[in-house]
Amino acid sequence: MTTVLYPHTTTKRIKLRPAGAADAPAAYDILFRNGHGPLPLLDRYAADFCNGLSACFMIHDAETDELLGFSTLSDLKPAGHLRTEVHLRLGTREDLRSEANALTVNFAFSMWRTRKVYFEVTDPTLARIGFGRHKKAMRPEAVLPDHVFLHGKLQDVHVISYGRDDWDAHGLDFIQQVV
Numbered sequence: 001m002t003t004v005l006y007p008h009t010t011t012k013r014i015k016l017r018p019a020g021a022a023d024a025p026a027a028y029d030i031l032f033r034n035g036h037g038p039l040p041l042l043d044r045y046a047a048d049f050c051n052g053l054s055a056c057f058m059i060h061d062a063e064t065d066e067l068l069g070f071s072t073l074s075d076l077k078p079a080g081h082l083r084t085e086v087h088l089r090l091g092t093r094e095d096l097r098s099e100a101n102a103l104t105v106n107f108a109f110s111m112w113r114t115r116k117v118y119f120e121v122t123d124p125t126l127a128r129i130g131f132g133r134h135k136k137a138m139r140p141e142a143v144l145p146d147h148v149f150l151h152g153k154l155q156d157v158h159v160i161s162y163g164r165d166d167w168d169a170h171g172l173d174f175i176q177q178v179v
Contacts, residue, residue: 005106005109005110005172005175006110007106007107007110007111008103008106008107008110008175008179009057009103009107010062010103010179011062011099011103011178011179012062012178012179013061013062013063013095013096013099013178014059014060014061014062014068014096014099014100014103015059015060015062016057016058016059016071016100016103016104016107017057017058017059017060018055018056018057018058019049019050019056019057019058019070020050020056021046021049021050023049023058023070024042024045024046024049024050025042025046026058026067026070027045027049027058027070027087028042028045028046030067030069030070030087030088030089031087033089033090034087034089034090035150035151036087036150037149037150038149050072052074052075053072053073053074053075054073054074054075054076054082054108054111054112055072055073055104055107055108055111056070056071056072056073057070057071057072057104057107058070059071059086059088059100061096067089068088068089068092068096068100069086069087069088069089069092069100070086070087071084071085071086071087071100071101071103071104072084072085073104073107073108073117076112076113076114079115080113080114080115080116080164081114081115081116081117081118082108082112082114082116082117082118083117083118083119083120084101084104084105084108084117084118084119085119085120086100086101086104086129088100097129098129098174099178101119101129102171102174102175102178103175105117105162105167105171106167106171106172106175109164109167109171114164115163115164116161116162116163116164117161117162117167118141118159118160118161119138119159119160119161119162120157120158120159120160121157121158121160122148122150122155122156122157122158123158124140124143124156124158126138126160129160136170137162137163137166137167137169137170137171138160138161138162138166139160139161139162139163139166140158140159140160141159141160141161142158142159143156143157143158143159144156144157144158144159
């Protein structure tokens, strides 16, 4: 049985705001400062920002409105899969990382007939994703050796998924605690 979810975009600590072309320089700055590369020229990045995505959000601190990062959801594939990316400023607290990832994933499961959400990460411990005790529901899917150049070296990319059934069993509880 599928649980009916609500596409929350705010918690007590963070809020997701729909992103647009005007947000491209701020998103680019986050990627640049986090060491992502190679990045295209800013003009090219801005022209393509949020194109071909199902959703694109800027992530703000709910109290101060400080920009913390941004998140994206790819187009939903016919098999019910999509990919998420959540980029937060270096030093963002784990609880805020967890909530940003959870809101983005919950939005995917709430808005579309999503069967599985994929994360691609370089840290196999899942520390940058967060989810605390709920990360046990995340499933390793694949490892792409030496797939990305980050921080001056080639790094493996770990493909991790969160399935709809696992989200219904674990993620919904987490969302209810933080909204």
